[in-house]
Amino acid sequence: MNKLLLYILLACTLVSSVLADTALFDEGNKFYEQKQYDKSIESYNKILDLKIESAELYFNLGNAYFKNGDLGHAILYYMKAKRLAPADQAIRHNLEFAQRFSSLQMEGVELNPVTSFLASLVDSYTLTTLAWTASLFFILFVVALIFRFGLGINRSVVRVSLVLSLLFVMLTSGFTTFKYRYEYLTRRAVIITEQPAVYTGASEQSDIELEGAPGLIVEVISESADFYNVLFENKRRGWIKKGLIAEFWQFFNQSKFLYFIDTAYANIYFNQNNNEKIGVIWRFIRKNNFGAVS
Amino acid sequence: MHKKLLFFLIAILVCLSASVFAQEVKFNIDVSIDRDTIGLDEQAIMKIKVSGDSQNLPAPNIPTFSMFEIETRGRSSNFSYNNGVVETSVTYNFLILPKRPGTFPIDQISAIYNNKRYKGNKLFLTVLKDASTINDALSKRAVNATGNSKDYFFEAIVDNKNPYVNQQIVLTLKFYISVRYYGSPELVEPTTTGFWKEIIGNKTPYHQRINNRQYKIIERKYALFPTQTGELDIGRAMIRVTVPSRSNNRRNKSLFGGMFGSGEEVSIRSNLLKIKVKPLPKKGRPADFTGTIGKYAISATANKKVTEANQPLSVTIKLTGIGNIKSIAEPKMPELDNQFSIYRASTSENISKNGNIIGGTKIFEEVFIPKRPGNIEIPSIKYNYFDPKTSKYRFTATKPIKLRVTKPEGYIASGDVPYAAPDLKISSEARDIRYIKENIGDTQPVGQLILENPLYIAVNTLPLLIFAGMIAVRIRREKFEGDIGLARSKTALREAKKRLTKAKSIAHVDTTAEFYVEIYSSVTSFIADKMNISPHGMTIDSIKSLLTEKNAKPELIESIEKILKQSDFARYAASSLTQTDIDADLENAQNIMVDMSGVDFE
Numbered sequence: 001m002n003k004l005l006l007y008i009l010l011a012c013t014l015v016s017s018v019l020a021d022t023a024l025f026d027e028g029n030k031f032y033e034q035k036q037y038d039k040s041i042e043s044y045n046k047i048l049d050l051k052i053e054s055a056e057l058y059f060n061l062g063n064a065y066f067k068n069g070d071l072g073h074a075i076l077y078y079m080k081a082k083r084l085a086p087a088d089q090a091i092r093h094n095l096e097f098a099q100r101f102s103s104l105q106m107e108g109v110e111l112n113p114v115t116s117f118l119a120s121l122v123d124s125y126t127l128t129t130l131a132w133t134a135s136l137f138f139i140l141f142v143v144a145l146i147f148r149f150g151l152g153i154n155r156s157v158v159r160v161s162l163v164l165s166l167l168f169v170m171l172t173s174g175f176t177t178f179k180y181r182y183e184y185l186t187r188r189a190v191i192i193t194e195q196p197a198v199y200t201g202a203s204e205q206s207d208i209e210l211e212g213a214p215g216l217i218v219e220v221i222s223e224s225a226d227f228y229n230v231l232f233e234n235k236r237r238g239w240i241k242k243g244l245i246a247e248f249w250q251f252f253n254q255s256k257f258l259y260f261i262d263t264a265y266a267n268i269y270f271n272q273n274n275n276e277k278i279g280v281i282w283r284f285i286r287k288n289n290f291g292a293v294s
Numbered sequence: 295m296h297k298k299l300l301f302f303l304i305a306i307l308v309c310l311s312a313s314v315f316a317q318e319v320k321f322n323i324d325v326s327i328d329r330d331t332i333g334l335d336e337q338a339i340m341k342i343k344v345s346g347d348s349q350n351l352p353a354p355n356i357p358t359f360s361m362f363e364i365e366t367r368g369r370s371s372n373f374s375y376n377n378g379v380v381e382t383s384v385t386y387n388f389l390i391l392p393k394r395p396g397t398f399p400i401d402q403i404s405a406i407y408n409n410k411r412y413k414g415n416k417l418f419l420t421v422l423k424d425a426s427t428i429n430d431a432l433s434k435r436a437v438n439a440t441g442n443s444k445d446y447f448f449e450a451i452v453d454n455k456n457p458y459v460n461q462q463i464v465l466t467l468k469f470y471i472s473v474r475y476y477g478s479p480e481l482v483e484p485t486t487t488g489f490w491k492e493i494i495g496n497k498t499p500y501h502q503r504i505n506n507r508q509y510k511i512i513e514r515k516y517a518l519f520p521t522q523t524g525e526l527d528i529g530r531a532m533i534r535v536t537v538p539s540r541s542n543n544r545r546n547k548s549l550f551g552g553m554f555g556s557g558e559e560v561s562i563r564s565n566l567l568k569i570k571v572k573p574l575p576k577k578g579r580p581a582d583f584t585g586t587i588g589k590y591a592i593s594a595t596a597n598k599k600v601t602e603a604n605q606p607l608s609v610t611i612k613l614t615g616i617g618n619i620k621s622i623a624e625p626k627m628p629e630l631d632n633q634f635s636i637y638r639a640s641t642s643e644n645i646s647k648n649g650n651i652i653g654g655t656k657i658f659e660e661v662f663i664p665k666r667p668g669n670i671e672i673p674s675i676k677y678n679y680f681d682p683k684t685s686k687y688r689f690t691a692t693k694p695i696k697l698r699v700t701k702p703e704g705y706i707a708s709g710d711v712p713y714a715a716p717d718l719k720i721s722s723e724a725r726d727i728r729y730i731k732e733n734i735g736d737t738q739p740v741g742q743l744i745l746e747n748p749l750y751i752a753v754n755t756l757p758l759l760i761f762a763g764m765i766a767v768r769i770r771r772e773k774f775e776g777d778i779g780l781a782r783s784k785t786a787l788r789e790a791k792k793r794l795t796k797a798k799s800i801a802h803v804d805t806t807a808e809f810y811v812e813i814y815s816s817v818t819s820f821i822a823d824k825m826n827i828s829p830h831g832m833t834i835d836s837i838k839s840l841l842t843e844k845n846a847k848p849e850l851i852e853s854i855e856k857i858l859k860q861s862d863f864a865r866y867a868a869s870s871l872t873q874t875d876i877d878a879d880l881e882n883a884q885n886i887m888v889d890m891s892g893v894d895f896e
Binding site: 021022025029032047048051052053054055056059060063064066067085089090093094097098127128131132135138139142143145146149150151152180184 | 727729737743750753757760767768
């Protein structure tokens with residue numbers, strides 16, 4: 001009886017939270033239509049406070065920031081939306097459109113052609129889609145294994161299926177790994193303030209290397225207490241104050257148990273509670289320059 | 295795949311045929327003269343341009359003309375390489391000096407190339423008896439106050455002293471000089487306040503005989519567009535040129551025979567010109583006339599015929615014609631508020647000269663954003679201009695453009711078009727972004743990663759476990775198949791339990807005999823299976839000795855003996871046994887099985 005009551009309570013909480021999202025979302029849309037973009041941003045952010053996300057929510061938030069003249073946040077949320085729904089044409093359009101407004105256009109951007117090619121292949125798919133596709137082929141591969149070695153059936157259909165499914169497993173899991181490394185393990189951020197100074201060192205006493213502009217995307221290489229060491233698309237790098245940029249994906253930062261330090265070749269994982277080293281993952285492909293391999 | 299291959303082959307064929315055609319002999323002779331009418335005292339310049347795709351072009355053969363004398367005046371050559379095609383041209387210059395008046399043909403100019411004779415085009419040159427091409431005013435200007443002919447003079451003339459505002463006039467500056475000069479003359483251009491000025495260019499210097507004196511004429515032409523009405527001045531132009539000094543001339547002559555004549559710089563000014571600019575007539579002036587003068591044609595093209603509502607399309611409006619291209623105003627767009635939002639994207643202009651006439655093209659790029667789906671039309675755009683030649687207002691118009699506007703996904707009919715001109719600064723007015731989404735869509739907890747999802751991990755692990763299990767089963771089966779003794783030993787307990795289960799189902803006084811048969815065979819089969827021997831022919835004594843051999847406990851051997859004897863007894867005197875005996879023996883048999891599992895039969 002007690003259990004039943006618990007289930008009912010749980011269901012009610014779930015339903016009410018879903019209803020709260022929808023209500024807040026509709027409220028945000030209403031403010032947007034009334035051109036009260038500040039209020040609409042507030043409403044959308046309340047949904048994010050519930051630790052809930054969706055591509056549509058990020059998209060609308062991006063639009064509201066864009067209309068409010070905040071290019072950095074607009075691009076940040078369009079990127080977040082694109083991560084959840086990379087094939088959505090409206091998101092892609094608005095992201096491209098917003099990026100045209102950036103007052104500083106990067107010159108001398110040279111992307112690794114292999115990385116660019118792979119990135120363009122996986123660009124329209126989410127990590128979830130790729131991961132499930134890889135799983136599907138993996139299951140097919142295991143079924144073929146079961147037929148061949150578990151049941152000992154040595155027919156040509158089984159042999160061909162085995163080879164083909166193995167091939168697809170390698171291909172799709174390769175894509176999944178690439179997507180994960182390129183979009184999740186590589187820390188990217190967007191500049192959200194007007195003309196932030198990028199220093200040559202991690203202090204305000206250092207020389208100014210260059211001035212950024214809202215909407216520019218940078219790669220976070222490392223961090224000190226107050227500064228991020230960032231790499232621009234044109235390979236220039238420098239230190240920028242935390243708070244002037246926002247990271248697209250805070251997977252490691254938000255995780256309860258792990259946070260992550262990126263050194264040149266290794267990711268070291270620490271337990272956040274007692275600072276005990278959990279493990280080190282050596283990165284044989286050093287990521288830098290927006291995914292370039294060196 | 296086949297299509298691609300086909301295209302590839304066609305492309306190769308086209309390239310091959312192009313190169314075959316390119317190998318056709320290209321050769322041409324073009325004859326031209328600078329003037330088609332000259333006075334008997336004057337000269338004309340004839341140019342013969344020989345062009346072809348070879349670097350070794352032959353010189354033209356000039357026949358003897360009885361009516362002219364022909365003097366060679368040098369040649370110039372030109373070489374160009376364009377899209378893999380080599381083109382060479384050599385221009386030969388000749389001076390034509392007429393001998394008698396009349397109209398004469400210039401023909402039979404030819405050249406032999408690749409063993410073939412090529413002929414030049416035919417021209418006619420009219421030679422007037424007296425130098426009537428020179429007017430009296432010019433003759434007068436060539437004479438100074440004392441009545442002697444001038445060594446040099448500078449003249450400015452316009453083709454029209456009474457133009458309409460914005461109508462083109464041509465200003466010609468002519469510098470006449472009959473003495474040698476050093477260096478090149480330096481020109482100070484006339485002031486042309488109130489005009490928009492465009493240089494047409496310099497004419498190749500030519501010669502003219504005025505008052506029996508040969509002058510070399512250096513000429514420059516300008517196109518002028520008056521930008522205001524009333525009387526306007528074209529200032530004096532000035533030429534600075536170094537001519538032989540008269541005084542030095544004399545002295546040098548006496549001393550060195552004039553070999554090293556020193557020069558003096560002289561400045562010669564042209565005449566002042568007054569232009570009276572007329573305003574445009576009020577009669578017949580259209581209401582939306584924007585002041586464009588000349589002659590124009592308008593055309594409009596859209597970059598796509600099918601588009602989505604709220605998606606911008608680019609319309610290029612092109613005005614081509616003669617007149618002051620820089621000053622022409624943008625065509626007025628028809629009222630289309632309910633159908634389109636229209637924004638100006640860019641304008642560009644290209645000024646060209648055709649002889650002395652200035653014209654060109656002005657292109658207006660407009661962004662049209664259809665507000666609603668359906669078949670809609672950009673109507674004809676009318677453009678008014680004033681034609682100064684006929685002194686009338688005229689108009690040109692574009693053809694209407696038919697558009698099919700499709701409905702985009704999630705289209706909502708709304709007056710608020712979520713787009714704006716691309717060049718707008720980011721602000722609340724910048725609206726060229728796709729409109730917000732109406733539904734929140736599939737929500738998920740923030741930061742959820744598929745690779746951490748328990749379901750995902752389970753789905754990927756489970757098949758592996760199943761596979762591992764199946765492999766284990768298969769290995770076991772194969773092992774049993776190769777070793778019957780082992781198979782029997784491993785399955786002995788299971789088989790015995792099966793028999794006991796069967797025995798339990800018939801543990802009743804009615805089926806006493808059958809019950810004891812099962813009990814007997816369960817025990818004997820177990821021992822036989824474990825030791826891989828046949829159960830048939832096993833006696834109680836042989837079983838006892840086997841068990842003793844295997845170090846079985848004496849109590850176990852005793853209870854086995856007891857139950858086997860009981861089973862033998864039951865076969866012959868089943869009716870003497872009660873239900874209590876049956877139940878007790880079933881329990882005994884089960885206990886025996888448990889105890890026998892502990893015996894090492896290996």
